[in-house]
Structures are given as structure tokens and as C-alpha cells.
Amino acid sequence: MRLVLLGPPGAGKGTQAAILSEKLGVPHISTGDLFRKNIGEGTPLGVEAKGYIDAGKLVPTDVTARMVESRLAEDDAVDGFLLDGFPRTVEQADLLTEILRKKDVALDGVVQFKVSEDVVVERMLARGRADDNEDTIRTRMKVYRDETAPLIDHYGDKIIAIEAEGSVEEINERTMTALGK
Numbered sequence: 001m002r003l004v005l006l007g008p009p010g011a012g013k014g015t016q017a018a019i020l021s022e023k024l025g026v027p028h029i030s031t032g033d034l035f036r037k038n039i040g041e042g043t044p045l046g047v048e049a050k051g052y053i054d055a056g057k058l059v060p061t062d063v064t065a066r067m068v069e070s071r072l073a074e075d076d077a078v079d080g081f082l083l084d085g086f087p088r089t090v091e092q093a094d095l096l097t098e099i100l101r102k103k104d105v106a107l108d109g110v111v112q113f114k115v116s117e118d119v120v121v122e123r124m125l126a127r128g129r130a131d132d133n134e135d136t137i138r139t140r141m142k143v144y145r146d147e148t149a150p151l152i153d154h155y156g157d158k159i160i161a162i163e164a165e166g167s168v169e170e171i172n173e174r175t176m177t178a179l180g181k
Contacts, residue, residue: 026082
């Protein structure tokens, strides 16, 4: 299965991705992990990304897209993947469509983890990270609504909406059922 995972920060995408990856037998590809791996290994894309990060700038979409394209070309992703953190914008969604078109494949679906803002704030505060205070979390939610939420309309009938409140097991069960597994 070729899936994109969408949801606000704290929706449980990473937790669900780890379980889904194992159950579906496809890799979980997180852009955060891709950045760390490429930067850590000093790949040309990693060096390029690090230059932007060190300057306090966002890594441009084309650099991120090339990193994702390179990762999707690896053997373990041939039969499917779970993409987490890409695309974040409609522009990136169009780039992903083009990357997949070149491989003569398409997305099977876009799993949207739906969760209320109050639950997100509660979950993220419980993590106890230094940068997770209520104002920061609500700002991140606004960025998600402004930049990433338009993907829901963009993907239309590819959206598989999952109620992402409840236990990890309940959410995974809902997701597997929605995927027909």
C-alpha cells in the first residue's frame, strides 16, 4: 500500500505509522528521519539541507522532494510505503504525484487522523518536551490548519478519515478496518 499520513502535530501519526508499517509490511518514511539520516551521513542532499537549517531557514520544497524521491527508489519501498511529513502543502502533493507517475504508480489513499485541538494540546503537554507549551502547540495547530489542511480538499476521495481519539489499539483497529485489512 502507498499511503500518505495526515494529521496535526500530536495526532499520533508516528505511533500509528510504526504499527501500520509492521502490519502492512511497508516502510514508514518520515521526513524528519530522512533529514536526520541524510545530514548524519553527509549525503549531497543532507549537506544542502543542513545549509538551510544552519542558516535558520526552512529546507526548500525541491530539496525535500528530492530526498523523498531518493528514499522511494530504495528496494523496501517498491511495493509500498507510509509517508509521514510529506506532502505538507498542495505544491508538495503535486510533486509527489509527479514522483509516483515517473514510477508508474499512484497513492492508494491518504489517511487523515482527526483529533480535536484540545486533545492535541493535552497529549503534547503530557510528552513533557521543553518546546511543548500551550501557546507553541496552538501556533503549530494554526500552521497545520493554514498550510496542510488544504490537502484534505486536494486529495478529495482519496481521504480515509480516522477518528484518532481513544487508545492506540482502538485507533489502529479503526485504521486497519478503513484500509480493508
